[in-house]
Amino acid sequence: MTSPSLTAITRATLAKDLRLEWRSKDAINSMLFFALLVVVIFAFAFDPTAEESRRIAGGLIWTALLFATVVALNQTWARELRNNVLDAYRVSPAPANAMFISKAFANFIFVAVLQFLMAPLFVVFYSLRSVGPVWQLVVIGLLANWALVVNGTFFAAMSIRTRNREIMLPLILFPISIPALLAMVEATTQVLTGDSSPRFWIQLLAVYDVVFTVVCLALFETVLNAE
Amino acid sequence: MIKFMWAAYIATWLIHIGYLLYLTVRAKRIRQEAEDLKR
Amino acid sequence: MKNAFVVFALATLALLSYGLYMALVVAPTEATMGDVQRIFYYHVPNAWAAFLCFAINAVASIWYLLKRGLKSDAIALASAEVGVVFCTIVLITGPIWAKPVWGIWWTWDARLTSTLVLWLIYVAYLMLRRFSSSGRAPVLAAVLAVFGFFDVPFVYLSIRIFRTQHPQPVMGGGENSGLDPVMAHAFLWNLVAFTFYALLVIWMRYRLQIAEQAVEEAHAERALGERA
Numbered sequence: 001m002t003s004p005s006l007t008a009i010t011r012a013t014l015a016k017d018l019r020l021e022w023r024s025k026d027a028i029n030s031m032l033f034f035a036l037l038v039v040v041i042f043a044f045a046f047d048p049t050a051e052e053s054r055r056i057a058g059g060l061i062w063t064a065l066l067f068a069t070v071v072a073l074n075q076t077w078a079r080e081l082r083n084n085v086l087d088a089y090r091v092s093p094a095p096a097n098a099m100f101i102s103k104a105f106a107n108f109i110f111v112a113v114l115q116f117l118m119a120p121l122f123v124v125f126y127s128l129r130s131v132g133p134v135w136q137l138v139v140i141g142l143l144a145n146w147a148l149v150v151n152g153t154f155f156a157a158m159s160i161r162t163r164n165r166e167i168m169l170p171l172i173l174f175p176i177s178i179p180a181l182l183a184m185v186e187a188t189t190q191v192l193t194g195d196s197s198p199r200f201w202i203q204l205l206a207v208y209d210v211v212f213t214v215v216c217l218a219l220f221e222t223v224l225n226a227e
Numbered sequence: 228m229i230k231f232m233w234a235a236y237i238a239t240w241l242i243h244i245g246y247l248l249y250l251t252v253r254a255k256r257i258r259q260e261a262e263d264l265k266r
Numbered sequence: 267m268k269n270a271f272v273v274f275a276l277a278t279l280a281l282l283s284y285g286l287y288m289a290l291v292v293a294p295t296e297a298t299m300g301d302v303q304r305i306f307y308y309h310v311p312n313a314w315a316a317f318l319c320f321a322i323n324a325v326a327s328i329w330y331l332l333k334r335g336l337k338s339d340a341i342a343l344a345s346a347e348v349g350v351v352f353c354t355i356v357l358i359t360g361p362i363w364a365k366p367v368w369g370i371w372w373t374w375d376a377r378l379t380s381t382l383v384l385w386l387i388y389v390a391y392l393m394l395r396r397f398s399s400s401g402r403a404p405v406l407a408a409v410l411a412v413f414g415f416f417d418v419p420f421v422y423l424s425i426r427i428f429r430t431q432h433p434q435p436v437m438g439g440g441e442n443s444g445l446d447p448v449m450a451h452a453f454l455w456n457l458v459a460f461t462f463y464a465l466l467v468i469w470m471r472y473r474l475q476i477a478e479q480a481v482e483e484a485h486a487e488r489a490l491g492e493r494a
Contacts, residue, residue, distance in 0.1 A: 151413070158406050162397040172394055175386035176413050179420035182428055200427060208420055215416055219409050222331065226405040228302055231366045235305040235359040236290075239312065242358070243463075246351045250470055257477045264484050 009098035010105075017106040020079075027072045031114050035068035036121065043125055053126040058189035061122055062181065065115065066148065070170050072110050073152040076103055077160045086224065096221040104153040104216075111145045131194025140191065140198065143205040144184035150209065151176060154216045157223055180208050271469065278466045281459035285311075288452035296449075305363040311456040313356045313381060315464040319349030320384065320414075322468065327411035330404060336479055339404040342411065344471035346391050348464060353385040376429040383421045387414045400482070 021027055042060050046052075080086050089099055122128055130137060152173055159168035174181075187201035289307035296303035326342035329335070360378045361371040372378070391410050395403045445453070 158394070158409065161399065161402065162394070164397055168394065168397055172390045172410060175383060175390050176417050178383050178386075179417065179424040182424045186428065186431075196431070204420070204424060204427075211416055211420075212413075215413060219412065222405065223409055226402045228300055228366050231362050232301050232304050235362040236286075236308060238358050238362065239308050239355050242351060242355050246348075246467070247470075250467075250474060254474055254477070257474065257481055260481050261477070261484075264481065264488070 006095050006098050006101075009094050010102045013099060013102035014105050017102065018109065021106070021110070027075055027110050028113060031068040031072045031110065032117060034071050035064045035114060035118055038064040038067055039118070039121060039125055048126065050127045053128055054131070054192045055189060057122060057126050057128055057192055058185045058187075060126075061118075061188060062144065062185050065111070065118070066177075066181070068114055069107075069111050069148050069152060070173070072107055072114075073149075073156045073173075074166055074169055076107060076153055076156045081160055090225060096224045097217050099224075100153065100157070100216065100220040103157075104150050107149045107153050108145055111149055112142070115141050115145065128192065130192050132191035132198075136191045136198060136202070137188065140184060140187045140202060140205070143202065143209055144180065146209050147180040147184070147205060147212070148173075148177060150213050150216055154220065154223070157220070180205060183208070274462070274466055274469070278459070278462040281455070281462050285452070285456035285459035288455050293449050293452040294446060299367055302363065302366050305359055307452050307456045309356060309359040309363060310453065311460040312352050312359070313377075314457060315460040316349050316352035316356060316381070316384075318461060319345045319352060319464055319468065320388065323349060323388075323411055324415040327408035327415075330408045331412070337476070339408070340472050340475040340479065341468070342404075342408060343395065343475055344468045346388055346407075346411070348468045348471055350385065350388050350392060351467075352460075352464060353381060353388065356381050357385060373434050374429075375434060376425050379425050379429075380422050383425070384414075384418070387417065 046056065048056055155173045156169055159165045162168045183201040183204045187198035190196050190198040289304055293304065295301055322345040323342050326338045326345060330338040330342055364373060365371050391407055394410055395407045398406050
């Protein structure tokens, strides 16, 4: 039996995950509602003026999205674990990375949808008006999304068989993500306030994305076979 | 002011010695377990 | 081996005692900060020792992933744990130094913040080890250590630039701002002393881990034997 190609499997697994999600909308609904709750609570906690909003919105947006992303990440592998898919995958000739890439892409799409839905909410709740160009916010959004999702999908795979898997994921993800979090918040704030160019932070995010995508791809098989 | 200097030095050694004690307790326990296994 | 250990331990004790004497008695009192500045002779050497421990962990983790030897895993765990101990001391002596000098306990200063992030990464490492099944723990932890290794330059760079864009008081009054030669002497002796001490404690923790690995294996063999 010939070994199936990486792209073929990735596409197939991704299509399956997206189809399952579209039918149940489990992940999207819980993520969206959770992010909404966080936004509302922050509004009560901070109650900012319009000027203050521009300065703290970056931090608020990314904190809300970070928590919502963790909600999605935690269920990434749950279905596979329930149905023994991971064990089956280990003995199949299919390349391990196909599974990882498809999961990461699926999460990327979920978080992107979330960003798209939440952006108008933030504009409304915090009377936000960006001083800098909005396209830069889109670029930051995409880079930041991948930064969280690539490591998040990987660490979710690492934590599924730990004793307290739900809390273990953020425990190991957050410290490693701190440079990316700092970058996404700073870049967003700089664009919103128009104070300075976010170029350095965008470059940092891009390099972070590249480096950790490579590391994840290099080590996923190791984690899959760890027993 | 100098209290802070003593606080730092004492804190350092409290933690270091605390860890050494922790290691000693665990070493004793594992030695006991090894003895039990041999029997 | 036992002999070498005792010799090393005695040498370490001598170095630490001499370092303490240099720090508290020989080194001159600093002009602006006064005696509080002497915390520097402990704060910075403990930081270097922590970084050394984490560097050892990175090497041991990569070696473990390549060769899967129990010894390299034991070194990885030992150096991570000892590193966290030293790192904790840095994070405690830092604020104790900052309070009398700046009036505040914490400044999110670049060096102290980077140390905090490193501490967080390695505490997460230790928790991952504790909560994974004993079969998977070494591999998962080693993988996390590799992530940590690649993360360190990002941590350092991002926090440095963040602080450059939002300046704040710096711990320790800026890198070695004209260090008096006697002070440099006291600093170096403590640096050497704590390096020795770190290696000594890693050695102790390593031996403990090897002993525990052996007992665990004996338990497993016994369980198999009983069933057969």
